[in-house]
Every structure is written in C-alpha cells, then in structure tokens.
Amino acid sequence: MATATYAGTAVPVDDEGFFTDPGRWTEPMAEQIAREQGIGELSDRHWTVIRFMRAQFAAKGTGPTVRVLGKTSGVSVKELYQLFPKGPAKTAARIAGIPKPRGCI
C-alpha cells in the first residue's frame, strides 16, 4: 500500500493517490493536496464542494458524480469546472480525502 505525507502525517493512498481511509484526512491537508492538483488557493466555494463531497461519502459510502454535485451541492456544473478544471468530482474527491467516485455520468 502506497502512502503520501500531508501536513506532516503519512496516510495510506491508492495507486492514483486517493485516500483509502477518509478518517485519516484533516482539513489542513486539503491546501497541500490542492496545490499538488494545480489549484493555488482554496476559496469558500472550493470548500463548499469539498465539505459536500465528505458529507456525501459519509452518507452513501461513495463520492457524488459531477451531475449530482451540480444538482445538489449549490454549485453549478459550469462553476464546478471553473473551480476544478481537471475534473470536479475527481479532483474534489482527492482534496477531500475520499476514494475516487466511480460513476459513468
């Protein structure tokens, strides 16, 4: 099992770098992961999405797709792609410390 070190703590991640144990994630880790994903600074809007990702994962055991995010997070699809240009669901899941969502839509 691979590990990554965020905010001075080693955490287990999968081959692609997604957390395998979301319980190990802490908020201070998010900024560093975001920078590695090419996002300079996390705005309140980024955090809205990140917290939504974690809440959905806690409730359903899987992260939401972009469509679900656009419909229920309060952030539109257009804005999601502005916040996370390299793929909102995928990038936000990585920053939020949850496994990669596997939906096709």
Place this chain on the structure above:
Amino acid sequence: MADTATIEKVSIIVSKGSLEGVYPALIMANGARAEGIEADLFFTFFGLDAITKKHWEHIKLATVGNPGLHLPTLLGGLPGVPDLVTHYMERKMDKLDIPPIPEFIEMIADTGAGIYACKASVDLFELDKDDLVDQVQGVITVGEFYERAAGSQIIYT
C-alpha cells in the same frame, strides 16, 4: 504509479440520430470532461437531430433492424412500438440517473466541451443556425473540424 500515456483531448463525431446512436457519444464526452480531458462533439448527418430544437426531445430507439434489441423486426415496425420501447428505455436510464438528451447536452456544454454542427449536413437538411439548440457553438466545415481536432483522439460513433 506506472508512467502511462494520457489522452489530452477527444473529438467525437455523432453521425446517428437514434437513442442508442446518440447516448454513447454523450457519455464519452461528459466522461472525458469529468477526467479533465478536453472534448468536442461534432454532430453530422442524422446525428444533427440531437442538437436540433425540433427533434432533440424526441430521439427514438431504433426498433427495426436492431438485433441487439431481441425484438422481431416485424414487431418493431408496428405503430407505437418505437415510442413504447423508447419510453421503457428512458425510464430505465432515469433510474440510473442518466439525464434525458436535452439536459445531458446542456450539462456537457456547461463542462466546457465544444458542440459543433457539420456544415454539409446542415445544408443538406436545409437548416440554419436558428434551428439548432443554443448550446451549438458553430456550424463548421470538415476542414475546420480537423483543425479543431488537431492532436486529439477522433472517435466516430
């Protein structure tokens, strides 16, 4: 993680106007954007129906000459059968959270993907820009399509 090649851009050609002809292209375009891959959709020939105001809410499943449906062709040709089978399929897709075609195209446009119509087909069907849905960014020639597609993977559906 092993170093593997990545796809940076896809250019997807949609040439068919049936439900099963249109959806795979939309799913691939949307899925590409979700992975951070650039995507263009180029609608040509009967594929134009999916971006024509008059038709995009009425895309039907092919119930004749479609062996995968496992429905005898004679039955598939009876009046009402295409509507019935299309509605059945739409209900199944709705349960899987697959959006109807108009909503899906709006969403794909919002992801930043390009949506283009083929000029030769627009001329052939005697359409103009106003007949096409607002998400269409342009009516382009095949040459312009290839220019836009430079460096991408071209997928024909």
